Amino acid sequence: MGALIWLASYPKSGNTWMRSFLHNLFRGTEEPVHINEIADFCLGESSAHWYAARAGKPVSDLTEEELARLRPIVHRDFTTVFPDSVFVKTHNYLGEWCGVPLHSMDVTAGGIYVLRNPLDVVISVSHHFNKSIDESIEHLANEDTVAGDMETHVLEVHRSWSTHVRSWTQHPSPQLLVVRYEDLLHKPRKYFKQVANFLGLKPAPARLERAIRNSSFRALKNMEQKSGFKERPKEAESFFREGRSEQWREVLTPEQVRRIIADHHEQMERFGYIPEDYRDAVPVKAEPSNATG
Incomplete structure (x- = not known):
């Protein structure tokens, strides 16, 4: 039995890139490992077939409470897949749902959390879920955000971008990168x-360089264009779109930038995501009152 290593992120923040890099690093082959083989290396926490197998019926027939109670059982099933570390992709925030933890720490060895500037995330979310930019801004700020079609994927509990980031990063741990x-x-x-x-x-340096090259955005996009990517949602034209940073300067209006900063300034400040030319968009904290009554 192995212990779980969570590869965690808010959606559209680099999880697939990280999985591809690790897959290429462990394989060590000259040619890139195909993106459609990622599931052979890294399990998907929300993959419905694990839950259906345990429930003995389609996950669409399960209540939210039944699904929540299944999660720890499914996580223990994950540990039987490989004898050593078992990598598991998750977009869930680090917390509870229906009174049950979304990640089972008793079978966990550690985790890697990838985060991305929400000013760019909102653009990727817009394309990925076929939403407008304004709808995507609301999506990132929504504490009730969940996803999952309940056919191929069970419900994922994302919460807002800020809550997601805070939940994973607020308590530093040597077991979490x-x-x-x-x-x-x-x-x-x-x-x-x-x-x-x-x-x-x-x-070895050559092996690291090869894994980086074979999991580059260009390599991943070329593979998707040639043979498709089974994780691409039906409503998206492509999964791998641009892969750049600072796209927001070309796409977002100043008002949209200010809305995102107003929604997420605390976590953006922590990770250096407040643009210098938008420092004035950060809400001013009220000074504590010295009145004695």
């Missing part, structure tokens, strides 16, 4: 090496 999408993008050798070292790996 937090990494920014932008750092992986701009300094891949440094930060992907950090990921490998966190997992106890010391890959």
Whole structure:
């Protein structure tokens, strides 16, 4: 039996990229591992077939409470897939749902959390879920956000972007590595090496470089264009769209930028996501009163 290593993120923040990098790193092949083979390496926490097998019926027939009670059982089933570490993708926030933890810590060894600037996330969410930018801004701020078609995927509990980020990062732990999408993008050798070292790996420089190259945005997009990607939602034209940072400067209006900052300024401040030219959009904290009554 193995212990779970969660690969966690808010949707459209780099989870697939991280999974592809690790798959290529462990395989060590000259050619890129195909994106449709990711599931052979990393399990999906919300994949419905695990829950249906345990319930003995389609997950669409389960109540939310029944589904929540199944989660810890399914997580224990995950530990039987590989003898050592078992990587599991999750978009759930780190908390409870229907009174049951969304991640079972008694079978967990650790986790990697990838976060991305919400100013760019909102654009990717817009394309991924076929929403307008304004609808996507509301989506990121919605504490009731859940996703899942209850046929191929059970419900995922995302909450807002800020709640998601806070839940995973507010209590630093040596068992959890937090990494920014932008750092992986701009300094891949440094930060992907950090990921490998966190997992106890010391890959040769050539192997690390090859894994980075084989999981690059260009490589992933080429594979999707040639043979498709089974994780692409039906409403999206493509899963891998641009993969750049700072897209928001070309897409969002100043008013939209200010709305996002107003919604998420606390976590954006923590991770260096407040643009210098929008510092005035950060709400001013009220000074404590010195009145004695």
